[in-house]
Amino acid sequence: MKILFIGDIVGKIGRQAVKNLLPNLIDRYKIDMVIANGENAAGGFGITEKTAAEIFSFGVHVITTGNHIWDKKEAVPYIAKENRILRPINYPPATPGAGSIIFTLPNKEKIAVINVSGRVFMNTLDCPFRTSKAEVEKLRESTNIIIIDFHAEATSEKIAFGYYMDGLVSAVIGTHTHVQTADEKILSGGTAYITDVGMTGPQTSVIGIEKEQIVERFLSQMPRKYDVAGGKGLLSAVVIEIDNKCGRATAIQRLQLTNP
Amino acid sequence: MKILFIGDIVGKIGRQAVKNLLPNLIDRYKIDMVIANGENAAGGFGITEKTAAEIFSFGVHVITTGNHIWDKKEAVPYIAKENRILRPINYPPATPGAGSIIFTLPNKEKIAVINVSGRVFMNTLDCPFRTSKAEVEKLRESTNIIIIDFHAEATSEKIAFGYYMDGLVSAVIGTHTHVQTADEKILSGGTAYITDVGMTGPQTSVIGIEKEQIVERFLSQMPRKYDVAGGKGLLSAVVIEIDNKCGRATAIQRLQLTNP
Amino acid sequence: MKILFIGDIVGKIGRQAVKNLLPNLIDRYKIDMVIANGENAAGGFGITEKTAAEIFSFGVHVITTGNHIWDKKEAVPYIAKENRILRPINYPPATPGAGSIIFTLPNKEKIAVINVSGRVFMNTLDCPFRTSKAEVEKLRESTNIIIIDFHAEATSEKIAFGYYMDGLVSAVIGTHTHVQTADEKILSGGTAYITDVGMTGPQTSVIGIEKEQIVERFLSQMPRKYDVAGGKGLLSAVVIEIDNKCGRATAIQRLQLTNP
Amino acid sequence: MKILFIGDIVGKIGRQAVKNLLPNLIDRYKIDMVIANGENAAGGFGITEKTAAEIFSFGVHVITTGNHIWDKKEAVPYIAKENRILRPINYPPATPGAGSIIFTLPNKEKIAVINVSGRVFMNTLDCPFRTSKAEVEKLRESTNIIIIDFHAEATSEKIAFGYYMDGLVSAVIGTHTHVQTADEKILSGGTAYITDVGMTGPQTSVIGIEKEQIVERFLSQMPRKYDVAGGKGLLSAVVIEIDNKCGRATAIQRLQLTNP
């Protein structure tokens, strides 16, 4: 089976890129399932019921998120009940929303997705390594096909997590830095890995935001409002090919497409 | 002219990869000058006179560094006097060593190199934006060909710095994360840019270190000794093509080569 | 001469405590000049023209601030032109507002005040040590009486700064942690020092905020709105006695008063 | 009953201060039990079997620690088996050593001690709030007298933790910043609280270290070796008075004594 994983969708330009480019991608790569990180879908910060509905309507099956998950306060009740939107699983036990899902395709194939956050230079959550391992053990009772979105900053934490999960899951896909890395590979245990899949948003920007605004921020050190940049959209993604029987990945391919 | 920039050389495996692969690279790409980041050259942490001499002997003209520059205390006097080794320029004014160099090739062509450190999730140094801009203005009196090694963690700071320097320098090459990014490009003002060139060291490792050691560190949260991993070497680099007259970059190409 | 330094004023309860308690304090301790940190004066976050005017009307001569200085965007033009409000001096050169002031009392005595921010666990500003020393050298041409508000988090940075400034200024008064420390002293060179003067705001609170809200934040790790707590006010301050001739401090006394 | 809690003992000067001053303190305040934080006992960094034995020999019953617990690698097996030395309880489950103890006095009175670490600006451990609460519930089956050493940096986290534990334990005593705070109090539920008890070590120093070394570190931003400062010792502590029947604190008193 083939899974398309789309990196952090930023604002309207990111959503438009998914809308315009996804149908053709699904067709061309014979994609069975689409996962997308949507933590920046709503104006660059957070996700709302409306933006999530839009993303689902384009053909995305499961939306993962990250540290921006709670940016839109009004969306908390929605996140709490919509089980196709994940928030990092290593938030405290009583946190609204789900950290994993077992998604069933029309052909009855079951794919588990886990969303987990790193801790280095990030929020002080529960241990991503232990939390994820416990969850994987539970999910493997239902399916061998497990995809993890590891939303983290430090390359050391991401790579270590990949090796830690190698052989236990089908793929560890890094998100959060908004820059695609060129280190996609199949680890020796059969886990597809990439440090960061990159973002889906304005091509000419600083991780999605107007570049002048971020430069000014670094120069002045004064807080300011940020706007999602304009211009052309970039879609960053990976295609993961998985052996349905055992859940092992057989291929991972990076994509960066411009929305003309 | 063509410049080869080699990412953070980690330990003996990294140095061996340079030794074995560099001659052929110089030949194949008709490289005029070689710059390499050497902050992890000596056992993964810092650089020494011996490891630096070795790297220079392979054909590297200028060595840049980063946050690990002072790891080997005995090397400080050497760094202080060897002007072909750079330490980040935004250390305080009285810091030993140089933050930039104007290097003259046999054909009299002058290439300026600046090494600068980011501040997000890094040491509390002087502003990299202001410090670099002032240095660029000085260096441009001598040459239009200026290469900056921006040693930084956060993608936002690196990309913003790239745009800030666009049109003022020939290239902004990111280092420090040890993972090559797939966002190499020529910015509109003619500056070649990549968020991170990646590392040159053991291919199967966590940013150069034995993977089991780093995984154990994340699981136990206890400090421990780290060893550079064994196995095959990986060389990560970019080739930058520059118009000698105006200093504008015309091409940037990523390389990842295995040392068999 | 005697200077009263009042710690971070938090919200209306903090301002009321100053209003009600200051006249008696001035009288009782024969205070010549009053300095107050006002970075939390407006609803706990930042300062406005209105809250500053109120604080000045109570008898405060100079208001210092810290990392919350820019929280109220509408106040930036006011801060830019009101030289009795200081923002940390180690912001970049072009930053609105002043980082120091030479204030002249009715009796012609001149007192210099500097506001500077630490960098450990704080914003990435210019070096507080170098920036302050350069400013002190300039100010000493006008007066020997210099008070520094060092707005910082880490005790190591604050104490080191105190020793660094010992003999150069009359007092180094720490702010930012909102908890008064019991280490007030006169250093050997004649500089009065305290790691933190403490805050002026709701007595039963977590650094000024409703305690339930902060506890919930730590439990849930989810962002939320914070409100200044209610209840009785606490005024935290120090009285510094200075030898007018040489600028050396001769005494420093901690105060914590409840606003009944 | 009366418990003396001694703040972070730093090096030989700290140990000497305990040796010389403790007998008289026990006598004068009729102390039943002595707890001391020993994370800096061995040359400022960590604790060893020898320094711990020395501290126990002075009359300390239980030693707590913090982030420096693992600084002396050779001590790990000792820490693993000596149950009177605590390491923060919120390390991962398999961590060597104990995070709490129920200590029985000669008069059969049982006192529980918990050591826990904060997470703000500290290591990425398990949630101190949840972990401590669960432990308190277990310990209360054996005794009502529970003392917590909360080893943390941020005043907000420490104060919030105090309120969170109010009514559940006899005392929350903050450590780690090495500066005694002047906010000791009995919270409304009967828990004695202080943000930081302060350190026990060289009086003229930067949190125990030679002041010139730390100043130089801030000026140069270069790593260096640190030495525990010389000179007179300072002992920082609190005396907590507890109602044996219910475990509620009735008084908390700060002490700062010089070792002449």
Ligand SMILES: [Fe+2]
């Ligand atoms: Fe993120």
Ligand SMILES: [Fe+2]
């Ligand atoms: Fe994102």
Ligand SMILES: [Fe+2]
């Ligand atoms: Fe680095």
Ligand SMILES: [Fe+2]
């Ligand atoms: Fe490196």
Ligand SMILES: [Fe+2]
């Ligand atoms: Fe502050």
Ligand SMILES: [Fe+2]
């Ligand atoms: Fe404040």
Ligand SMILES: [Fe+2]
């Ligand atoms: Fe300590």
Ligand SMILES: [Fe+2]
């Ligand atoms: Fe500590």
